[in-house]
Amino acid sequence: IVKNILNSLGFGPSLGMAAVPNAIIQKYEGSFFSFIRGVLGGDLQTLAGGPLFLLLAKYYRDYGPIFNLSFGPKSFLVISDPVMARHILNGGVDDYCKGMLGEILEPIMGDGLIPADPKIWKVRRRAVVPGFHKKWLNSMINLFADCGDRLVTDLSSRPPTVAVDMEERFCSVTLDIIGKAVFNYDFGSVTKESPIVKAVYRVLREAEHRSSSFIPYWNLPYADKWMGGQVEFRKDMGMLDEILTKLINQAVETRSEASVEELESREVGDDPSLLRFLVDMRGEDLTSKVLRDDLMTMLIAGHETTAAMLTWALYGLATNDPGLMKEIQAEVRTVMAGKSRPDYDDIVKMKKMRYALIEALRLYPEPPVLIRRARTEDTLPAGGSGLSGGVKVLRGTDIFISTWNLHRAPEYWENPEKYDPTRWERSFKNPGVKGWSGYNPDKISDTMLYPNEITADYAFLPFGAGKRKCIGDQFALLEASVTLSMIINKFDFTLEGRPEDVGMKTGATIHTMNGLNMFVSPRSEENPIPETNEWWGQQHLSRGLNVNG
């Protein structure tokens, strides 16, 4: 009876939205109790009976690359097709906006780049992009290595018999890095706990909870006065805003105005932060809130995402054939040849290590879905759906592009569930998929260290694509490369317990359920550097290819 009443009220599990006439209407198939718990708790994750992206993966297997999914009043068009994704992400910024993501993140990020509507975004993106110039990125390598040194010192002090939660350690080191890079503020979280660091984490958890929430509980009248979590959230945001305002004011007081060209060629000096760059940039509007919003956005966007890439790369290396880790360590140790920190040229030489990171981003994309809302009527190309005439999308349709599904689809990847960094050296194409040109390593140019959405023709979207592509992709990849190389140069890692015990849970990023607990032992001379390319080469030979693909 309850089920029928809920169905008739629009909360039923088998509803479809008629906005997309050609799309397959999908019904919810989770357990009835998880559905009720989800509705009452206002939580999509509970409603889905686990991480939402896993439910989307199941439906993708059953129903193909496009379907409509409804949870009561919420309805989404779910897309797992590179040709459709390319169309949406590469279209004009005015055609699709962030929709519900913008609504959820607004109280935290304001009009920052991620949630910003197209009008504000156009102005802000133009202002922020120059801050990520090449000279700055190169100078960041020193910062990454300084923070990596702290991590190495901390890990050296741990007894090898007590497991260390490496996910937590990676979150700390990336928080320290982003704090310095964005505001020249040292959270010092690798070495100490502080109320500010705790506030950052609570705000992140709240943002994640909101993004998987069924009911916008934070909009309830006076929620921040009486709802426990919301009262705390208001206090945490107050604390972070106070620090940000202080840092912005300090930077404004010491402003030394210059053109973008002058700023790009300026020596970085004591304060390499983006805040310094933006405040000094001629023409930047310092009175408005957008500067605060963009900095807060980068603090949140650039921290746990990079930590997750490191976590899943180390997990992938530690849970696979030991030959893989040994060979990547061999590469790193040979290139670093007794040094404790790599420079840019060293990273260029560590191709296997870089592919180990990219492979983690394929298997664990952060976030596992990209969210859009159609601002005008549109027709998507048919792609792999086989729907002749394409798919009509009505204005206002909410869209999930499932990067998780795209990155693990057998149509686009051989042996997709396997963590195999060697795959990035081989080309792959399924001629049966209309409009998809395949993965092609030859598209990786000399100046480009990592495969991206172009090399995989949109079957790989770790940083999104098009005009709203991640602004910090190269920053994050270099940061993770420096950090991973520094620790696998110095230590060996063994997982505590079984790989399946690590588990997965998600919000904006995919976290482990129980931490990445690892025994960390200093590199010993009994573990000599193998000189061969044996393991890596074998992977190619087993597929009848030579090592160069």
Ligand code: HEM
């Ligand atoms: C946007 C992923 C690191 C700042 C995005 C998007 C993705 C992404 C998928 C596109 C979202 C969409 O289309 O809806 C990642 C991953 C990272 C990472 C996987 C690390 C491994 C960073 C870092 C920063 C950053 C380090 C800043 C320093 C941003 C910003 C945007 C963005 C500002 C919005 C861009 C715009 O709309 O113009 N990121 N990101 N991200 N990211 Fe990242």
